[in-house]
Amino acid sequence: MSDYTNAFYKKTARIMIAVCGLLFSLFSFVYLYVFQRDVLEALHFSLAHGKTTFAPMASALVITLILLLLRWGVNSLLGLKGRVRALAYVPSFLVLCALTDVGRGVYISDYHTPWTWLLPLLVLLFVEIGYWLRGVFRVQLNHEGSLWGLVNSNLAILLGLCLLTVCVGSTNRQFHHELEAEHYLRAGEYDKVLRVGEKSLEASRTLTAYRAVALSHLGKMGDKLFAYPQYYRSDGLFFETDSLHTLRYTNDSIYYLLGARPYTGEDRMVFLRNICYKGTGKYTSLDYYLSALLLEKKLDSFAQAVPDFYLPEDTLPRYYREALVMYHVQRNDTVSSRADSLTLDRFKAYQTLQQKEGSPLEERNRMRREFGDTYWWYYDYQE
Known part of the structure; x- marks a missing residue:
């Protein structure tokens, strides 16, 4: 190979390194900040126990920078070259998988994930296999092949790792809707809560309860409740008691909104009726009671109740x-x-x-x- 060709190959290799770094940075930032922002916030809340404020953009930037440094360290350790240089990003992509493969159990006090032991194990295996392959294919790694082979091989590796990360990360649309609605609810942006998944006919019980809370705060429950899918009857006004499904909000937050809480074992419909007729609940309890009657299709009880509360x-x-x-x-x-x-x-x-x-x-x-x-x-x- 001539000196000119050799110099051009090395220049192309350096450009390829920069391009791969740029592509990885763009993917990591967009993936974390745009597509997995809510999941990252939930993980942050769980790990920090809600004691620190989550900054989505700063978090995405810092994590991306750390992953770039990790790639540099891995490549320095393994000395990957040529067509397989992009394999140095494998540990970085594994970290992205670990950060975004989060489910509804994230808020449980004893939350743990298989990635706690799986991530170190996979990184260790990758390093060991990388060392072994470097020794076996030392000659091939030092050989300067075709430029197209160099470019295509590294881009293909990077694309494959991106696709793998997307497949492993949280892709449950309902879970993302719940996290997004929860974020806006905590921020007091009730109109935005209602815009989450508004075009979809899918609605989990948690999202349905979030919408009811937002409508109650806006005073629009009687005007907009049935504009959204209602699959759970009056149960959809409350969260499930299982913490795997309720995220950061629980029924205590709804009882606070209503101004009262039921006795142990008290039927919710009886509870709502009592606090309305006895006047022990807040004004929001009336919409909850009348809406619950409509959701249960109890028109007789509803028609009898309306004159009691409206002139x-x-x-x-x-x-x-x-x-x-x-x-x-x-x-x-x-x-x-x-x-x-x-x-x-x-x-x-x-x-x-x-x-x-x-x-x-x-x-x-x-x-x-x-x-x-x-x-x-x-x-x-x-x-």
Whole structure:
């Protein structure tokens, strides 16, 4: 190989090192700051026990810098060259996997992850195998091959490691939605809580409870509750008792919002009714009680409760009006004066569309497209 070719090869190799470093830095920062930001915050909270403030951008930058230094140390140790130089990033990518492979158990007090022992083991195995391969392929590593082979091989290794990291890291969309909603709830940004996953028909019980809390703070539970999927009836207003599912919020935070907590073993519906009628709860408890009745499809109890808490001249929230219209139509009663003409006209359109021929599934989907954000659809079609 001529001196010119040799110099050009070395120059290309140096450029390749810089390009790989830049690509890794971009991937690491974007992956941590954009795609795994909520997971990283949850892990930080768990490890720091909530005693320090999480700075997402600074954290992503610092971690990326540390991983670059780790790559430099690994390459200095193993002396990887040529087509396999990018393998020096393997430990750095393993650290990214360990940081982002987080599940709902992250907030448990005795939380532990297999990565605690798996990460050191994998790094140690990589170093040992790297030493062995360096001895076996010493001649090949020192041989200057084609430039295209140098570029393609290193880029392929880097791409493969990126894909592996994405596959191993947390990709549970519902979990990410829960973490994002929780972040905004803690920050008091209730409108942003409602925008999390708003276009999706998927909704975990935790996310459903977060939305209810946000709506309660905004005073919009009676106007917007059924604009979001409700799969858990009145249970969706509360968190599960299992800490694996409730993240940082628990039902204690909801009881604080309501201004009272139930006795041990007390039924939640009875609890909500008692604090409303006895006046021991905050004003937020009324929306929780009336919404719980609607979620359980107890129209009789709902219709009886409304006059107890609202004056005839009061304007009812949207879903309360819709429920009363359905209640009176079902019983062939005179429709309540609380119902406005727009609600009545829309309910007539709902009934008309309901009469069209089609299978039960076709009818359900057709009605969802037109009236999926109404209480009527929930009452008739949500199981």
